Amino acid sequence: MGLNSTRAEAERGILLTTVEKMTRWAQKSSVWPATFGLACCAIEMMSVTSSRYDLARFGSEAFRASPRQADLMIVAGRVSQKMAPVLRTIWEQMPEPKWVISMGACASSGGVFDNYAIIQGVDHVVPVDVYVPGCPPTPDALMFAILKLREKIQMGLPPKYLELAGEGRRTS
Amino acid sequence: MSERSEELLDRLTQRFPDALEVVESIDQPTVVVKREELLAFAEHLKSVEGYVMFNDVLAADWFPAHPRFEVIYQVVHPESWQRFRFKCRIDEHEAVPSVVSVWPGANWPEREAYDLFGIVFEGHPQLTRIYLPDDWEGHPLRKDYPTGGNRID
Secondary structure, three states: OOOOOOHHHHHHOOOOOOHHHHHHHHHHOOOOEEOOEOOOHHHHHHHOOOOOOOHHHHOOOOOEOOHHHOOEEEEEOOOEOOOHHHHHHHHHHOOOOOEEEEEHHHHHHOOOOOOOOEOOOHHHOOOOOEEEOOOOOOHHHHHHHHHHHHHHHHOOOOOHHHHHOOOOOOOO | OOHHHHHHHHHHHHHOOOOEEEEOOOOOOEEEEOHHHHHHHHHHHHHOOOOOEEEEEEEEEOOOOOOOEEEEEEEEEOOOOEEEEEEEEEOOOOEEEOOOOOOHHHHHHHHHHHHHHOOEEEOOOOOOOOOOOOOOOOOOOOOOOOOOOOOOO
């Protein structure tokens, strides 16, 4: 009754790949961000999941309120000196492997807030994989950053914190 | 300024002839009070004149002038909705009396002025930093505080 398929029929249903490639594909297809909206950039970050931009096409629409369920931290906004230890703690609570996107001028360099209260670039606090320029960046720009990050994962490049720790080799 | 404000200023200058100096302002009656009489003046303003609602404590740094700081108090009469402003001028190592005993609402604004300007309020129940981390050095809204960001690299 068609239950015993022929060898030719069976071969048509098989895809050959490596475990690493398969893992990387799975990883890049579900990069879940942690919510870390700090300022006006967060508004653009929110709209990237809305129907107009629809980040769900790339599997990154599930913003998690708990760092323990997140792979990606989008630092959206200026980081104050008082927020820095909180940000670092949240980053440390995220399971590995983890990535960081620094969204906007303030998170990347302090932006116009060249004063005592603001960290002049979030890379002083956590290792950053992708920087997004703009004030604020458009949702398209953020989406481009996420696509770049997906490329990075697909290529097997290690996250920035592993690169800095001297494990800068390809994982396969 | 309205007739009502003129009357109020007349009453106050009669009550505190040596401690008050009426200053020009575009919006509301304003006086400068001597530091020694500040607490008595505040008490009078609240209990006799009825300015029971306390809005804010502000500070201004006139560096390098002397006296350097101006502490500015904003109060409101909630029935007539009249506003009133009084100031106190102090130099760098002087302190102003805290008005928390008169208006409890002055507690946090005074801590804010202490945090950002380093103005000491004598008799404040808990004069600690309110915005900045406890181990912060300096008072960032002072004119001689560096304006640039703290670059780590």
